[in-house]
Amino acid sequence: MQTNFSAAQLADPHVAEAEKILRKCVHCGFCTATCPTYVxxxxxxxxxxxxxxxxxxxxENGRPADKQIVTHxxxxxxxxxxxxxxxxxVNYMHLVDHARVHIEETYKRPLPDRLTRAMLALVLPYPSRFRAALKLAKLGQPFAGLLEKLPALKPLGAMLKLAPASVPAASPMASPGIHAGQGTRKNGRVAILTGCAQSVLDPAINDTTIALLTRLGVEVVVPEGEGCC
Structure with missing residues (x-):
């Protein structure tokens, strides 16, 4: 992909890295087949x-993010x-991270959007809070359709609809600590990211992963203080 950054822009190492990534893209579209939002x-x-x-x-134009860019x-x-x-x-990960930083620096989100994001930041990274919120969500589900009709509360209504009917019990295996590998042969040491949603919505995934790895002689570390992925 041809780029037209100025020398002054390329003096910023983050922009220089973004420019290198952009130049690698050849517009082939192979990425569209595996992108869930495009599909x-x-x-x-x-x-x-x-x-x-x-x-x-x-x-390239050094302009603030607008609503269209933020949406996509x-x-x-x-x-x-x-x-x-x-x-x-193409290192899309770095590119989209750079874009998100630029968005937060140049775009003022509407108040309902800011409140929703603040609420998620206070709840999702904390399993106990997330679990409690899901249990309370069942009380609000009858009003989800009404909330979706109000533009400012539409995201809240959508989230209420997605809340599961029941919440699995918390798993002690996902608590911070070390799970020793079984057997006499040791096959390495790994850390597992339990995730903010997975550890609450389907803790069996983490439990099974830890059990399988330790059975194969791998030591599994569940780090303390990990946040939302």
Missing amino acids: TLGNELDSPRGRIYLIKDML IDRCLSCLACMTTCPSG
Whole structure:
């Protein structure tokens, strides 16, 4: 991809790195096949390739982020499935992270959006709070349809609809600590990211992962103080 950054812009190491990444993109579109938002929505701007065009335009022109860019960047799940299919090795992860920093520095989100994000930041990274919020969400589910009709509360209504009917019990295996590998042969040491949602919504995934690794002789460390991925 051809870029047109000025020498002054390239003096910023983050912009220089972004420019190198942009130059690797050849517009092939292989990334669209593995992007969940593009597959679901069918909008080119909700594909990695489309987002790369938006990011390039924003950074090259040195302009603040606008509502359109924020909408499409926010929809990116950061699953990085696109990077597994990119033949050119485009480091999309760094590019979208750079774009998000630029957005937070140059774009003032609407008040309802800021409140929703603040609420999620106070709840999601803390399993006990998240578990309590999910239990309370059942009380609000009958009003989810009404909330979705109000633009300012539409995200809250959507989240209430997604709340599960029941919440699994907390697993002690996911607590910070070290799980020793079984057997006499040791096959290494790994750290596991339990995740903010997974440890609450489906803790069996972490339990099974730890059990399988330790059975194979791998020591598993659950770090203390890990936050939301």
